[in-house]
Amino acid sequence: MCLPKISGPRSWRRGRHHLGAFALMAAFFAPGLGWAQVSGSQSPADDAAIESGIESDYAYLEKLYTHLHAHPELSFQEAETAARMASELGELGFDVTPDVGGHGLVGVFKNGPGPTLLIRADMDALPVKEMTGKPYASTVTAVEQNGQDVHVMHACGHDVHMTVFVGTARRLVALRDQWSGTLVMIGQPAEERGAGAKAMISDGLFERFPRPDYNIALHVSSSLAAGKLAYVSGYALANVDSVDIAVHGIGGHGAYPHATKDPVVLASQIVMGLQTIASREVDPQDPVVVTVGSIHGGTKHNIIGDRVDLQLTVRSYSDATRNRVLAAIERITKNTALAFGLPSDRLPEVVVKDEFTPSTYNDPDLTARLVAALSGPLGAENVLETQPVMGGEDFGRYGREGIPSVIFWLGAVEPEKVEAAARGEISLPSLHSPFFAPLPEPTIKTGVEAMTHAALDLFGGE
Numbered sequence: 001m002c003l004p005k006i007s008g009p010r011s012w013r014r015g016r017h018h019l020g021a022f023a024l025m026a027a028f029f030a031p032g033l034g035w036a037q038v039s040g041s042q043s044p045a046d047d048a049a050i051e052s053g054i055e056s057d058y059a060y061l062e063k064l065y066t067h068l069h070a071h072p073e074l075s076f077q078e079a080e081t082a083a084r085m086a087s088e089l090g091e092l093g094f095d096v097t098p099d100v101g102g103h104g105l106v107g108v109f110k111n112g113p114g115p116t117l118l119i120r121a122d123m124d125a126l127p128v129k130e131m132t133g134k135p136y137a138s139t140v141t142a143v144e145q146n147g148q149d150v151h152v153m154h155a156c157g158h159d160v161h162m163t164v165f166v167g168t169a170r171r172l173v174a175l176r177d178q179w180s181g182t183l184v185m186i187g188q189p190a191e192e193r194g195a196g197a198k199a200m201i202s203d204g205l206f207e208r209f210p211r212p213d214y215n216i217a218l219h220v221s222s223s224l225a226a227g228k229l230a231y232v233s234g235y236a237l238a239n240v241d242s243v244d245i246a247v248h249g250i251g252g253h254g255a256y257p258h259a260t261k262d263p264v265v266l267a268s269q270i271v272m273g274l275q276t277i278a279s280r281e282v283d284p285q286d287p288v289v290v291t292v293g294s295i296h297g298g299t300k301h302n303i304i305g306d307r308v309d310l311q312l313t314v315r316s317y318s319d320a321t322r323n324r325v326l327a328a329i330e331r332i333t334k335n336t337a338l339a340f341g342l343p344s345d346r347l348p349e350v351v352v353k354d355e356f357t358p359s360t361y362n363d364p365d366l367t368a369r370l371v372a373a374l375s376g377p378l379g380a381e382n383v384l385e386t387q388p389v390m391g392g393e394d395f396g397r398y399g400r401e402g403i404p405s406v407i408f409w410l411g412a413v414e415p416e417k418v419e420a421a422a423r424g425e426i427s428l429p430s431l432h433s434p435f436f437a438p439l440p441e442p443t444i445k446t447g448v449e450a451m452t453h454a455a456l457d458l459f460g461g462e
Contacts, residue, residue: 114181
C-alpha cells in the first residue's frame with residue numbers, strides 16, 4: 001500500500017482537544033460547508049467524554065478482537081462471525097436482519113428525524129496460514145469452494161474492522177441523546193472475493209432498509225502508524241478485473257518446430273504485447289496495471305503442446321479506461337495469433353471473469369467535510385492525505401448507487417516499525433501476508449474515535 005511515511009504516534013490523551021489551522025481551513029473552504037459547522041463542533045469536554053467512553057470499552061473490544069482473530073471464516077462461510085455481529089448489534093437495540101446477500105447482516109437503529117448513515121464492516125478472512133506468533137493466532141483450517149483444505153487467517157484486518165464497527169455502535173447508542181437520524185450498520189460477507197457488496201445490493205439492501213444519505217467505512221493500513229488516519233479524495237482504490245486467456249496452438253515434436261504452431265512462443269509474444277497497453281495506449285497520467293500472474297503450458301522438454309493458459313489481473317480507475325484496456329487485451333491477443341499464422345478456428349479465447357470489483361471513489365465534498373470533523377478530535381497532524389492505490393475494495397459498489405461515500409485508511413503498525421522501514425532497516429509485512437499483525441492498541445481506539453466523530457458530524461451532533 002502506498003501510504004505516507006510518518007514519524008511517530010499520537011498520544012491517546014494529551015494535546016488533542018484543539019482545532020488546528022488545517023482543520024479550520026479545510027472546514028471553511030470545503031464545498032457546501034460554512035463557518036457555523038466549524039463553530040458547532042463538540043467542545044473539549046465532549047471530546048473527553050467520548051474518549052473516556054472508548055477507554056472504558058477497550059477491554060471488551062480487545063477481547064472481541066482476539067476472539068474474531070482466532071476464529072476466522074472464509075468468504076461465503078461467515079456464519080458464526082455474522083451471528084456474533086448480529087448478537088452485538090441486537091444487544092444494543094438495533095433491529096437486525098440476518099442472511100442478506102448470503103451471510104450479510106443489516107442492523108437499523110432509528111433515533112428520530114434526520115439523515116440516514118450507513119457504516120460497513122467486512123467479515124471474511126483469507127486462505128493463509130498465520131505465522132505471526134501471536135498468542136491469539138489462528139489455527140483454523142477449512143475447505144475452500146474448490147474443495148481444497150486450507151488454513152484460514154484474518155490477514156487483511158477485517159477483524160479490526162468488525163471490532164471498530166462494534167465499538168462505534170456502542171458509542172453511538174450511548175450518545176443517542178446527542179444526535180438524531182437513522183443508523184444502518186452492515187456486516188458484509190465475501191469482500192475478498194469481490195462479491196459481498198454486490199450480493200447485498202442485489203438482495204435489496206437499499207430497498208428493504210432505509211436508504212443512506214452517506215456511506216462510510218475504514219480499512220487498516222499495513223504501512224501507516226497506529227494512531228493515525230489517512231484519506232484520499234476522489235478515486236481511492238481501483239477497478240479489478242480477472243481475465244483468463246486460453247492460447248491454442250498446433251503441437252508436435254520439439255525437434256521439428258517448423259511443423260507446429262508453438263503456443264508457448266505465441267503466449268510469450270502476447271504477454272509482451274500486453275505491456276504496450278499501459279505504455280503506449282493509455283495516457284501516462286491515467287494509471288493502469290496489466291499483470292500476467294500465471295502462465296501454464298506444456299508437459300515435457302521435447303514436446304510442443306497445443307495450449308497455454310494465462311491468468312491476468314487488470315487494474316484501472318475510470319470505467320472508460322477499464323473498457324479501453326479490456327478491449328485492447330482482446331485485440332492484441334487475437335491479432336497476435338493471426339500474425340502468428342493460426343487459423344481463425346484456433347484463435348485464443350479471452351474471458352473476463354465475473355469477479356469484477358469496481359473502483360472506490362471517495363466523494364470529494366464528503367471527504368473534505370469529514371477531514372475537517374476529524375482533524376479536531378484526532379489532531380490535524382494525525383489525519384493525513386495519501387495517494388490512491390491499485391488494490392480493490394467492493395465498498396465502491398455502495399457509492400455507485402448514487403450515495404456519497406468515503407473509506408478511510410486506519411493505521412495499524414507499531415510507529416517505531418514504520419520509522420525503521422522508512423530508514424530502510426526493515427520491511428513491513430503487507431496486507432494478506434501471513435506475518436501481518438495489526439497493533440490492537442491504539443488502532444482499535446483510533447478507529448472507534450474516528451468513526452464515532454464522523455457519524456456525529458453527519459448526524460449534525462457536532
